[in-house]
Amino acid sequence: MDTSPTALFDSYEQDFKQFIETIREKLEGDENQDGEQRKASLRRVEMELDEADEMVSQMDIEIQGIPQSIRPQYQNRLRSAKADLSRFKKTFKDLSAQLARSSLLASSTPRPGYSSDDPYGSSSDRSRLLAGTALLEDGTKRLQDSQRLALETEDLGADILSNLRVQREQIENSRSTLEMANNSIARASNKLTSMIRRMYQQRFVTGAIIAILIFLIIIVVWSKLS
Numbered sequence: 001m002d003t004s005p006t007a008l009f010d011s012y013e014q015d016f017k018q019f020i021e022t023i024r025e026k027l028e029g030d031e032n033q034d035g036e037q038r039k040a041s042l043r044r045v046e047m048e049l050d051e052a053d054e055m056v057s058q059m060d061i062e063i064q065g066i067p068q069s070i071r072p073q074y075q076n077r078l079r080s081a082k083a084d085l086s087r088f089k090k091t092f093k094d095l096s097a098q099l100a101r102s103s104l105l106a107s108s109t110p111r112p113g114y115s116s117d118d119p120y121g122s123s124s125d126r127s128r129l130l131a132g133t134a135l136l137e138d139g140t141k142r143l144q145d146s147q148r149l150a151l152e153t154e155d156l157g158a159d160i161l162s163n164l165r166v167q168r169e170q171i172e173n174s175r176s177t178l179e180m181a182n183n184s185i186a187r188a189s190n191k192l193t194s195m196i197r198r199m200y201q202q203r204f205v206t207g208a209i210i211a212i213l214i215f216l217i218i219i220v221v222w223s224k225l226s
Helices: 007-032 035-065 071-108 123-225
Strands: none
Touching (some): 007 071
């Protein structure tokens, strides 16, 4: 097994050249093929171009491990490979576009059985036209249904927002009422506390008066007895 620093690069380059040669043969042989054969051939070319692109990517990675003393010549080989790949990609795109145009022109050519007196062509064309019209009408109906549903949803959303706004106002009013009730309870509690305090004061004054009266009665009785 070759373990030199350029072994993998050489291997990928060899694979790349094989892909390029196969691609060249297919692209140059396209002129002698009919439409379907050319389409199949171009599909294979597209896959092989992807493989060749992968080989170039691997070469680009492997070149980083090649010693600086010999790297420039491998960089030239890599640039040449990239140029070949770009050229064949352009050829592939040109042939694909040419094939697409040819297919489009072929599909627009009037078929046997078409008559200028028959604006829809054959019965098969009329069937497809009717089917397309029905599909279009169905799509239009679905679109109208979707629009109607969207409008109904919008109205429902507006109603919900209105109800939420009303409920919010009710909650705010309830909160204001609760705050007023709390304030009234606080005032009533203060008044009750004040009344209880005055009641105790009155009891104290009454008790003091009764004690003084008892004391005076005792003095009067004692003075009479003595």
